[in-house]
Amino acid sequence: MHIERRNIINEYVQEKGEVRLKELEEMFPEVSLMTLRRDLIYLENKGTIVRVRGGARKATLSSNSIEDIYSQRATINIEAKEKIAEKAVTYIEPGRSIYIDSGTTMMCLAKILPDQDLSIITSGPNIGLEICKKSKPSVILIGGHLHRNNLCTSGIYALEFLKNINIDIAFIASSSFSIDSGFTCGNFNECELKKAVIQKARHKILLMDTSKLDKSLPYTFARLEDIDIFISEKELPENVKKAAQDASVTLI
Numbered sequence: 001m002h003i004e005r006r007n008i009i010n011e012y013v014q015e016k017g018e019v020r021l022k023e024l025e026e027m028f029p030e031v032s033l034m035t036l037r038r039d040l041i042y043l044e045n046k047g048t049i050v051r052v053r054g055g056a057r058k059a060t061l062s063s064n065s066i067e068d069i070y071s072q073r074a075t076i077n078i079e080a081k082e083k084i085a086e087k088a089v090t091y092i093e094p095g096r097s098i099y100i101d102s103g104t105t106m107m108c109l110a111k112i113l114p115d116q117d118l119s120i121i122t123s124g125p126n127i128g129l130e131i132c133k134k135s136k137p138s139v140i141l142i143g144g145h146l147h148r149n150n151l152c153t154s155g156i157y158a159l160e161f162l163k164n165i166n167i168d169i170a171f172i173a174s175s176s177f178s179i180d181s182g183f184t185c186g187n188f189n190e191c192e193l194k195k196a197v198i199q200k201a202r203h204k205i206l207l208m209d210t211s212k213l214d215k216s217l218p219y220t221f222a223r224l225e226d227i228d229i230f231i232s233e234k235e236l237p238e239n240v241k242k243a244a245q246d247a248s249v250t251l252i
Contacts, residue, residue, distance in 0.1 A: 004211040005031065006039050007077070011175060012217060013049050013058050015150060015186040020055040027216060078108075080209040080233035085109040087231050087252050088171060088207055094118055096168040099197055100127055102152035102190075103173035105207050113137065121165060123158065123193060126151045140165070145189065154189040162196050170201035172222070174208045176215035179243050182223035183208075184216050191219035198222055205229040213240065224249050 005028060012027075013019050024036045040056045043049045049056045085108035092098065094116045100106050102124035110130040113120075118137040122128050125146065128139045144158030172194060174183040183206065185191050198204055204227040213236070224230070224247035231252040236244070244251050 002035075002039070006042060007211065008176065008215055009036075009039055010043050010046075010048050012186045013043075013056060015147070015175070015190075016218075018052075018055060018057040023055070077209050077211050080211070081105040081108045083233040084207050084209060084231050085112055088205060089113065091169065091171075091205060091229070092116075092118065093169070097121065097166050099167045099170040099172075099201060100124070100131075101171060101173045101194070101197070101207075102127065102150055105173050105209070106171065109171060109207070121167065123153045124151055125153065142193075144193075147187065147190070150187075150190075152187075152190055152193075154187070154193040158189075158193050159196055162193075162200060165200070167197065167201040169203045169205065170197050171205050171207060172197065172227070174206060174212065174221075176212045176217050177208060177240075178214050178216045179224075179239065181216040182220045183227075184218070184220050186217040186219070188219055191221045194221035198226055203228050205231060207231050209233050210236065213237065223247075 009024065021033065021036060025033060040049065040051050044051050048059055050059050081104060084105055088109050089112050092113060097119050100110060100120055100122045106124060106127055107130060110127045113131060115134040115136050120131055120137050121140045121142065123142045125141060128141045131137050131139050142153050142158045142161050144153040145155040146153050175185045177183050206227045210232050224244055227249055229250045229252060230244060236251060241251060
């Protein structure tokens, strides 16, 4: 359990840039302050964060280490992400306008996309480049501000671009989920982009591994009733299944 918690803390700090111990206490109310301090010490020893008074900030990155941080995130729960991608790829259909979110789970999906005539829209430049290794899919890359740590474009230009794009099927990633807070992420601009995609898309498919369950980050971009399908690597807890059933969400 501590491994999952530390992964979530690390991802949060890498996305937001910093975290206060008070925020961590709100995110993990069942965990003692001393345990959270030990988590920060562990992450500092790994070189991904630097502890400061009352919290921590992400480690200063050189131009050569940005890819290293992303690669580190990509290896977290990799088997679960690959299982989710294998389930999700069965919903890819030619002749549809398909949105693929940014993130490491979506990269797993991009790697196994069939080499077909697909129209792909993405907010992840690295995902667009991965898809371009195939000969047939076309790729539309959403512009905007590029976040170094998750390689996602967002912001006002991305939102304006979306206004002129039709989306049939959207594959969306989430940093965490709880029944009370819904699907959440740690960056406001990314949250607004996800909201806009959900409003535009006819079919919404959420991809998230179970290590992110029962966690809440600052910004809610969707709740169960806003999506159509929830794909995870294994069966969800009974309370989540019940909530999904009540919201008419298909669990895969």
